[in-house]
Amino acid sequence: MLSCLVYLRNSSPLPLIWYVVLHSFLMGVDGHVSQGPWFASVLTLKTSAPLRAEPKKKKKVDPRREQMVRERLKKKLKKLERVPPELIPIEDFTTPAKYMDETRVRGAAQLPFEESERRALLLKEWSRYKQTQHRAEMEAVGLAVEAQREALEELRLESEELYQAALRPDPLLFPFNHQGPSYTPPKAQYEAPEGKYNNITKVYTQ
Amino acid sequence: MAAPCSRMASRPIWQFITNVRRTGLKHTGVRQISLGSACRAATQTRSKTESVASPWKLYGAVCLQRLPVISQERNPIEDQFAELMHQMELERSLLSDHEQRLLEDSERMTRKQADNYDSDEEEADYGGQETITAQDQEDTWEQKLKHFQPALRDRDVGGTPLGSVERCLGDSLVLLVQQTVGKETIWLLPQAQWEAGETLRQTAERGLSSLPEADFKATFLGNTPCGVYRYTFPKEVRTERCVGAKVFFFKAFLSAGSASQKEPFLWVKKTELQGYLKPAYLEKVDRFILNL
Numbered sequence: 001m002l003s004c005l006v007y008l009r010n011s012s013p014l015p016l017i018w019y020v021v022l023h024s025f026l027m028g029v030d031g032h033v034s035q036g037p038w039f040a041s042v043l044t045l046k047t048s049a050p051l052r053a054e055p056k057k058k059k060k061v062d063p064r065r066e067q068m069v070r071e072r073l074k075k076k077l078k079k080l081e082r083v084p085p086e087l088i089p090i091e092d093f094t095t096p097a098k099y100m101d102e103t104r105v106r107g108a109a110q111l112p113f114e115e116s117e118r119r120a121l122l123l124k125e126w127s128r129y130k131q132t133q134h135r136a137e138m139e140a141v142g143l144a145v146e147a148q149r150e151a152l153e154e155l156r157l158e159s160e161e162l163y164q165a166a167l168r169p170d171p172l173l174f175p176f177n178h179q180g181p182s183y184t185p186p187k188a189q190y191e192a193p194e195g196k197y198n199n200i201t202k203v204y205t206q
Numbered sequence: 207m208a209a210p211c212s213r214m215a216s217r218p219i220w221q222f223i224t225n226v227r228r229t230g231l232k233h234t235g236v237r238q239i240s241l242g243s244a245c246r247a248a249t250q251t252r253s254k255t256e257s258v259a260s261p262w263k264l265y266g267a268v269c270l271q272r273l274p275v276i277s278q279e280r281n282p283i284e285d286q287f288a289e290l291m292h293q294m295e296l297e298r299s300l301l302s303d304h305e306q307r308l309l310e311d312s313e314r315m316t317r318k319q320a321d322n323y324d325s326d327e328e329e330a331d332y333g334g335q336e337t338i339t340a341q342d343q344e345d346t347w348e349q350k351l352k353h354f355q356p357a358l359r360d361r362d363v364g365g366t367p368l369g370s371v372e373r374c375l376g377d378s379l380v381l382l383v384q385q386t387v388g389k390e391t392i393w394l395l396p397q398a399q400w401e402a403g404e405t406l407r408q409t410a411e412r413g414l415s416s417l418p419e420a421d422f423k424a425t426f427l428g429n430t431p432c433g434v435y436r437y438t439f440p441k442e443v444r445t446e447r448c449v450g451a452k453v454f455f456f457k458a459f460l461s462a463g464s465a466s467q468k469e470p471f472l473w474v475k476k477t478e479l480q481g482y483l484k485p486a487y488l489e490k491v492d493r494f495i496l497n498l
Binding site: 099103104105106108109119122123125126129137140141143144146147148150151152154155157158159162165166167168169170173176178181182183184185186 | 260262264273274275276277283286287290297299300301306357359360375376405406407425426427428429430431432433434436452454455459490493494496497498
């Protein structure tokens with residue numbers, strides 16, 4: 001009986017049965033606890049360490065621990081995966097290797113003196129030609145602006161109402177589209193043939 | 207706005223004084239009413255004088271331009287410069303695939319003609335095929351080019367009549383019509399007389415659309431006139447009311463249109479305007495027709 005009491009130290013819900021059994025056993029025939037003070041202290045003994053070592057009692061702690069370990073691993077994986085997306089290469093900016101070949105270099109032409117002189121003189125003449133062209137253009141635009149100013153002046157002298165109507169902007173003018181001059185004139189009633197094509201442009205995804 | 211107000215204010219007082227002098231003291235009770243009526247009468251007469259005082263007839267005209275369809279021919283200096291640029295670009299460039307092939311072929315030829323020519327070695331490299339040299343290809347291409355006949359750029363070489371829109375595809379052309387002004391029929395830009403209740407741009411549009419047997423689709427460039435031509439009528443026609451006329455020009459670009467050849471239309475370049483327009487008219491019109 002004493003050995004049983006020793007094992008009842010640090011109790012959990014199950015050993016309550018032991019208490020009840022012990023109490024009834026101690027009560028025995030008399031119906032009241034007639035043992036000495038030592039027994040009373042024994043009743044308050046808690047269960048001992050070996051009883052704690054049962055495998056059933058570890059359910060709460062271990063799953064939590066395992067979960068924590070798994071979460072830490074996942075976080076580490078996420079950090080590794082958080083790589084910035086690769087930049088799409090601009091193919092126009094990379095010189096193809098074909099053109100870095102040394103065999104392709106053209107020999108530097110040795111220009112005779114007359115040729116270089118002719119070139120220098122031609123460049124100067126060209127700049128003079130372009131300058132006169134630019135001046136003529138600026139003058140023409142100036143004249144046109146002056147003509148418009150005069151027209152508005154005369155119109156104002158005529159009637160204020162027409163003048164105000166002339167100053168109003170035209171909302172239907174823009175967007176204004178016009179096909180500029182091409183090298184050859186367009187053919188009348190020309191139907192361009194519908195062609196097939198293979199699109200070989202490289203498409204990058206980030 | 208201050209000046210007209212003061213004039214307006216001074217008028218009724220003067221009218222009132224004259225009224226009082228005429229009517230005397232009998233109409234003192236009616237003074238207030240007569241002042242009001244005098245005021246209104248003053249404004250009415252003033253507006254009438256304003257509308258009557260403009261002795262100029264207004265016309266709206268349209269300067270319809272057909273923009274160039276093909277690029278212009280190069281000047282001699284432009285030609286020379288273009289050639290120079292092409293040459294310089296060529297000198298600064300790398301060898302192309304075709305040129306490299308030419309070099310390789312010429313090297314191979316020299317190796318074949320050398321004394322220690324090992325045909326087995328060469329053919330092992332190139333697989334024993336009969337290769338077409340780049341030079342041969344060039345020759346065939348040149349032959350093809352000789353046989354090719356390109357179409358003429360400018361379809362008319364001075365052949366189309368002046369009335370056709372298709373002439374001088376490299377320049378911008380202006381539309382001229384023959385209209386009776388006063389007693390004469392002269393060539394001028396299509397115009398119409400202004401009627402009350404429309405803007406001058408609408409007048410110009412009406413002038414264009416009222417041309418007989420011609421449907422031109424034009425886009426007018428804004429509401430503002432680009433030029434004005436003011437002329438006085440000859441003395442016989444001149445009256446107090448109309449001393450002369452003012453023609454306001456509006457610019458428009460031709461977008462689509464067709465005209466029969468019979469009608470008296472002219473599509474002329476800026477340089478040819480001199481042969482058709484009167485000198486004073488031409489002076490004003492020349493300024494806003496840009497040859498750019």
